Structure formats: C-alpha cells, structure tokens
Amino acid sequence: MMAIDLVIPMVFSQDPQWQARYAAASGNASAATKNVRFRSWGTEGLLIRCCMKFMPWLRRIHILLASESQRRYLDEAIGANGKDGAVGPTINIVYHREFMPAKHLPCFNICTIEMFLHRIPGLAEHFIYSNDDFFPLSPLQPDDFFRPSEKIAGAFLPCQHLVERPYPDNPNIFNQFVQNGLNMIAADFGKQYTDTWLRGGHSMQPMLRTAVEEVCIRHADRISRSFTFDRTENNFNQYIFAFYQYLSGKYVDYEARHAYVGPKVPTQEVEAYLRSPNPGIVCLNDNECIADWKQRAAIVRREIEARLER
Secondary structure: OOOEEEEEEOOOOOOHHHHHHHHHHHOOOOHHHHOHHHOOOOOHHHHHHHHHHHOOOOOEEEEEEOOHHHHHHHHHHHHHOOOOOOOOOEEEEEEHHHOOOHHHOOOOOHHHHHOOHHHOOOOOOEEEEOOOOEEEOOOOOHHHOEEEOOOOOOOEEEEEOOEEEEOOOOOOHHHHHHHHHHHHHHHOOOOOOOOEEEEOOOOOEEEEHHHHHHHHHHOHHHHHOOOOOOOOOOOOOOHHHHHHHHHOOOOEEOOOOEEEEOOOOOHHHHHHHHOOOOOOEEEEOOOOOOOOHHHHHHHHHHHHHHHHOO
16 A cells, blocks of 8 residues: 655644744744644644544654744643553654745745645655644545556556636635645636636645655745745645646546535534545634634534544
C-alpha cells in the first residue's frame, strides 16, 4: 500500500509567547485573542483521535506549529483526550522554521504557510491536507483520497470533484483570492474564468507533493509577492494546488463523503450531523457570525467524544 500522510496546521492562541509575537508583528496587543480565526474549541485532541480511529492506514500525521511554546498545549490536548495506547499513524510535530524560510517568520497567515507544504521534511508524495476543523467521523479508506489512474499506468492520483459554477455577485476576500489563484493556474493551460469559478466540497484535500512543488516553482515570484500579515484578496491559498491537479488531469473524479456545518446551521441542529450513522468528514466551521460558539463547542466535544467511545 502506498504511504499516505496527513498534514494539519494548528494554533493555540492561549499561548502567551505566541500572543507576544503576534502583538509585535501586528502592532496590536489585543488582536491575538480577539481574532476569531485563532480561537480554539478545545477539540484538537479529539481531532487526532478521530484520525487515529477512522483513518488508521495513514503513515504519519504532520502537525504544523508556530514554535516550541505551542507544544505544551498540543501535549495537553492529546493527553486530555486519551491518545495513550492508540494504534495508528505516527504523530510528527513540525515547527514553521523547519519548512518555511526565516524571512517569512513569524507567520500568522495560513495562506502563506500553505505555500510551503512541499517543504515539510519527510512528507510523502501522496498526502492529505486538512484544516483543524475537518473531523473524520466514520471509517474512511485510502481510495477515498487516491485512486488508480485510467490514463497514467501505475499512477495513483488525488480524488477531486470540481464543478464550474457562477462566481458570486458580491465576492468577499476569500472569493477574490481563490479566483485570483484559479486564473493564475488556468493561464498555464490557456484558460480564464470571469463569471464562473471552480468549486469543490470544503473538505480534506488529497495532494501530490510533486504537483505542489511544481506550482510553487512555476509561480514562485507571484506567490512570494502575495504574502501578507492578514488575509487579503492578493493572497493565494491551497486551492491553487487542487486547480493545478484538476486542469493538468492529475486527478480522479471522486469525492469522499462529507458535510459542511457552517454558521448558517443553528447550534441546535449540529447534533444531527454528528450523530449521522455515516457522516464521513464533517467540517465544523467557525467564524464571527457564531455568537453562541462556546455552547456550540461544548456540544461538539460531547458528541465527538461519545462517537469515539462507541
């Protein structure tokens, strides 16, 4: 069986040293704890347990952390959620300095971090990139992510299902930098998207390390000029790698079962998603629109813990 790794960036904003670095970089001492993009639902250890239980065939789980000061919070999360004795993939802690150039550190923009995934030491050619709010909640198999190619003999390619859809009439920052990235990659294949864009499910993304590297080498100048402290419309994110795989034909048209539980889903309905008999991958998205996020997080922790104990 091919080696498949999982990559998950994590941040623990309760870390005083991380807060001090964020304050120094941003010039705003209170911004680190107020930015909802960094807040924790206390589910990091549960996420690792879910990967261990429902994706035991993984070779290695690479956890990306800013620095050593973050390690104690990860260790506490793992310990508090009973990883001891678990059988499954190896956990590999990777600090930003181990795969990102020093001139880009400290880094607080995930869009920038994603541009260096191919530099993670020891990363398998076949890997899955995940956000820390993507939870595998029922058994998944390697062929949910990589399948034999019908065109390239002996090749196992990433599973993707992208659909061309109308581009939003009132695009937000996320829409803009995804569309910019799409057109940067599409130009390599003589294409351009104006009123449409390519969209797939918001879920774990299988990737080829060599494909990621090809994109980062080919577009090194534009990518390096896109780096910013906070997300802006000039950023690129990991979608550029999915677009490259799709437009170059380095993919198999398939998508693992998944569900998106975003801010529009009322908190009282979250349980239903978590109790589904075969949910696959569930994204429990968080943003500033969720006023009762602490109540929501408590429900999530309770339901995932119950699912793991079955």
